[in-house]
Amino acid sequence: MTIQRRQFIAAIGAGAVASTAGCSQSAGGSGGGDESGSDAGTGAGVAGETLTLTTTTSTYDTGLLDEIHGDFEAMYGVSVDAVAQGTGAALESARNGDADVVMVHARGLEDEFMRNGYGINRRDLMFNDFVIIGPEGDPAGIQGMGSATDALTAIADAEATFVSRGDNSGTHTKELNLWEAAGTDPGGEWYQETGTGMGEALNIANQQGAYTLSDRGTYISQRSEIDLTILVQGPIESGPEILANPYGIMAVNPGVHDNANYDLAMAYIGWITSPSVQDAISEYQVNGEQLFFPEAVSEDPDFQQYVPEGWSSESTDE
Amino acid sequence: MTFDLIVQFGLALFELPFREGYVSSIIYVSLYVSLAAVALSTLFSIPVALVVGLTDFPGKQFVKSVINTGMGFPSVVVGLIVLFAVSNQGPLGSLELIFTKQAMIMSQFVLATPPITAISLAAVTGVDESVRDAARALGGTRFDVALVVVKEARYGIATAVLAGFGRAISEVGSVLIVGGNITGADGISKTRTLTTAIQLEARQGQYETAMVLGAVLVALVLTVNAVVVRFGDRGVQR
Numbered sequence: 001m002t003i004q005r006r007q008f009i010a011a012i013g014a015g016a017v018a019s020t021a022g023c024s025q026s027a028g029g030s031g032g033g034d035e036s037g038s039d040a041g042t043g044a045g046v047a048g049e050t051l052t053l054t055t056t057t058s059t060y061d062t063g064l065l066d067e068i069h070g071d072f073e074a075m076y077g078v079s080v081d082a083v084a085q086g087t088g089a090a091l092e093s094a095r096n097g098d099a100d101v102v103m104v105h106a107r108g109l110e111d112e113f114m115r116n117g118y119g120i121n122r123r124d125l126m127f128n129d130f131v132i133i134g135p136e137g138d139p140a141g142i143q144g145m146g147s148a149t150d151a152l153t154a155i156a157d158a159e160a161t162f163v164s165r166g167d168n169s170g171t172h173t174k175e176l177n178l179w180e181a182a183g184t185d186p187g188g189e190w191y192q193e194t195g196t197g198m199g200e201a202l203n204i205a206n207q208q209g210a211y212t213l214s215d216r217g218t219y220i221s222q223r224s225e226i227d228l229t230i231l232v233q234g235p236i237e238s239g240p241e242i243l244a245n246p247y248g249i250m251a252v253n254p255g256v257h258d259n260a261n262y263d264l265a266m267a268y269i270g271w272i273t274s275p276s277v278q279d280a281i282s283e284y285q286v287n288g289e290q291l292f293f294p295e296a297v298s299e300d301p302d303f304q305q306y307v308p309e310g311w312s313s314e315s316t317d318e
Numbered sequence: 319m320t321f322d323l324i325v326q327f328g329l330a331l332f333e334l335p336f337r338e339g340y341v342s343s344i345i346y347v348s349l350y351v352s353l354a355a356v357a358l359s360t361l362f363s364i365p366v367a368l369v370v371g372l373t374d375f376p377g378k379q380f381v382k383s384v385i386n387t388g389m390g391f392p393s394v395v396v397g398l399i400v401l402f403a404v405s406n407q408g409p410l411g412s413l414e415l416i417f418t419k420q421a422m423i424m425s426q427f428v429l430a431t432p433p434i435t436a437i438s439l440a441a442v443t444g445v446d447e448s449v450r451d452a453a454r455a456l457g458g459t460r461f462d463v464a465l466v467v468v469k470e471a472r473y474g475i476a477t478a479v480l481a482g483f484g485r486a487i488s489e490v491g492s493v494l495i496v497g498g499n500i501t502g503a504d505g506i507s508k509t510r511t512l513t514t515a516i517q518l519e520a521r522q523g524q525y526e527t528a529m530v531l532g533a534v535l536v537a538l539v540l541t542v543n544a545v546v547v548r549f550g551d552r553g554v555q556r
Contacts, residue, residue, distance in 0.1 A: 052417060061522050069503030081417055081508060083498035097406030098416045199522040206523075225523040259406060259414065 060084030088168030129234025166193025388432025397492025441474020
């Protein structure tokens with residue numbers, strides 16, 4: 001019996017060794033990263049820290065962030081944890097104090113976030129546009145329409161299948177605003193809320209030959225996989241202005257969440273709105289096409305980018 | 319190193335658009351999180367199974383039904399609960415565990431514990447009374463008796479551990495919520511597991527790469543199962 005007990009304990013010991021082997025491997029790996037990082041950023045005083053960025057699926061899934069973040073990580077000797085969540089969830093994580101900086105695309109939600117005191121130092125970052133895409137057959141006949149709201153009305157009248165994100169993301173928010181502007185309350189068999197990211201929604205629309213609203217970036221990055229085409233263009237291709245898709249970036253207010261890494265968040269905002277990184281954003285291409293258009297560098301800054309839209313010092317005095 | 323080579327070779331066959339080290343790092347995160355969670359669950363579950371299985375106390379049936387209910391607990395709900403616990407506003411907020419492997423281990427611990435406890439409990443209960451009596455008659459302490467029972471029930475317990483491992487490594491909902499599916503800009507996974515990587519590929523419409531990662535996951539589960547079964551067979555030959 002003692003022998004068996006010894007074997008039993010030996011087995012547990014072997015398991016423990018195996019699991020610690022895993023630990024030391026990871027420690028060695030990240031330790032190596034820290035070393036090279038501190039070499040690069042000895043002067044920064046933030047070396048080795050981690051910046052948590054919650055963002056939308058569109059910035060992450062297009063590969064943009066992976067492409068540009070290496071530069072920031074090397075410059076400051078830090079690591080960026082990019083969490084792709086969709087605008088609503090990204091703001092909610094930040095509201096709970098689980099993020100340091102947020103990059104989203106729904107101005108209305110961003111304004112609410114700032115007014116409630118959670119976000120500060122907002123900057124316009126970049127833009128692209130939304131496009132209405134659908135099957136080439138175009139059962140609702142919206143091809144080339146100059147008005148996005150007319151196109152949605154036509155889809156609703158034809159009761160052609162429309163796939164909605166249904167996930168409180170920036171794209172979903174835009175879509176709901178468009179339905180409201182069109183004076184239509186979508187519902188019924190033809191209107192499908194998927195509750196998924198943009199890429200999945202595109203796939204679902206593709207499989208059903210349905211219409212959907214997509215940001216141009218995600219559509220371009222997936223175009224080779226799907227059969228849907230752009231039927232109503234956004235403002236980049238001289239479509240209606242209502243389909244503009246501006247991205248903003250904000251630091252989490254350290255006055256509300258004192259654990260927020262505010263220094264590093266501001267370093268990140270400064271870095272990503274700098275001319276060289278803005279150039280890198282405009283140079284980022286997928287399938288030979290530019291996905292995002294930088295907006296942060298301007299000779300004539302738009303002061304409304306720093307505050308909730310429509311805010312002015314006079315109006316708050318009342 | 320051989321592991322890396324095998325992964326590289328496998329990827330070269332499919333010419334997948336993955337950066338060097340990406341796939342091996344998500345395999346590593348998957349194994350690290352699941353094995354750590356299952357190890358902790360096992361250390362917790364076996365004593366609980368022994369106590370519940372070998373002793374009588376009021377409310378024993380209730381404890382059993384709680385354990386059995388736990389087996390069906392939806393992983394996204396567990397993810398949400400752990401998220402509330404480790405979020406900055408939650409009770410463990412000051413530990414800054416959100417979006418870390420530790421948080422993922424916590425949620426998988428919660429997920430893996432009920433099946434491991436329930437199946438171990440069934441195995442322990444199934445051990446013949448005479449074995450226990452014999453151990454006691456030979457002058458064994460309570461600990462010795464427990465060890466004998468564990469030894470007799472080892473197949474059942476191995477099955478329990480495998481069931482827990484299977485639940486942990488194949489689970490996507492909770493690790494996505496509490497881990498955040500994070501990969502560094504260098505393409506090395508921090509909290510991305512095979513399951514969340516598959517989910518990401520599917521979200522992007524990259525079904526082929528998602529399938530390949532799925533095959534890697536299945537191969538991994540098969541390997542772990544084979545190793546455990548082999549381990550058990552050796553025990554028989556002794």
